[in-house]
């Protein structure tokens with residue numbers, strides 16, 4: 502059974518700035534979590550990134566915005582940026598750090614920011630043609646933990662404690678109903694009828710109904726069993742810059758539960774737990790505990806403290822004792 506084509510990887514080495522890429526080539530979506538130093542990313546990829554989820558705007562998570570902007574100039578596009586206040590102000594200030602007097606000759610670039618702010622989602626739009634003025638679009642009650650959703654996937658968030666409030670994210674590619682390619686040919690369907698049938702079968706409410714094809718009635722059960730299969734979705738989570746506390750742990754476990762891959766920071770060795778707590782970060786042991794409790798299939802750790810230099814092995818070896826399927 503074919504899995505959805507989802508390519509995901511860290512932007513940098515584990516001892517460098519955090520950041521995660523999710524490429525959904527078939528959908529034309531290129532997603533970036535955090536914009537620390539992104540100089541290693543291919544500039545064609547940077548041009549294509551159209552969704553950005555920011556955990557918080559500490560420098561190591563946001564300094565790459567200039568590099569991103571520079572590589573985006575020259576191609577008309579819209580980029581959606583998600584996060585927590587004061588993200589819109591941070592984006593605006595970055596953009597206002599430059600002079601935009603020749604914008605009439607530039608292809609249009611629009612940054613749409615959606616930020617969580619005290620129980621509200623606030624929407625702003627910053628348009629190159631308006632010299633990136635910060636236009637307030639609307640606000641709505643944030644009564645859901647879904648910050649972005651389309652037909653194929655959604656991104657959920659949790660608000661976590663890092664001495665400031667920050668966002669943890671989980672990307673969920675949805676289960677999809679697909680036709681068995683060889684079998685479906687047996688039905689006398691034409692053109693748009695395939696889509697209509699698929700939509701009808703996707704809706705559980707039609708369970709007791711029948712579908713008419715060329716004058717003949719077929720039951721929902723029969724069509725679903727004979728001609729379709731479910732392509733399993735995928736869950737990828739991204740958690741970084743959090744203190745170890747009961748409250749954080751509960752929220753993280755709840756968000757990332759059952760992830761196929763959990764990308765989670767593990768900046769400190771277990772023996773340095775006091776330092777970790779002082780600077781609001783996790784240790785290997787704490788990260789492993791979260792992964793275990795959340796029953797994730799695989800753990801990928803990153804954001805190692807600079808105090809250990811480039812020796813990533815020591816941290817990896819330690820975490821392996823607590824959670825074997827880690828890299």
Ligand SMILES: [Zn+2]
Pocket residue numbers: 557559663742
């Ligand atoms: Zn931070």
Ligand SMILES: [Zn+2]
Pocket residue numbers: 519559561562742804
């Ligand atoms: Zn950080």
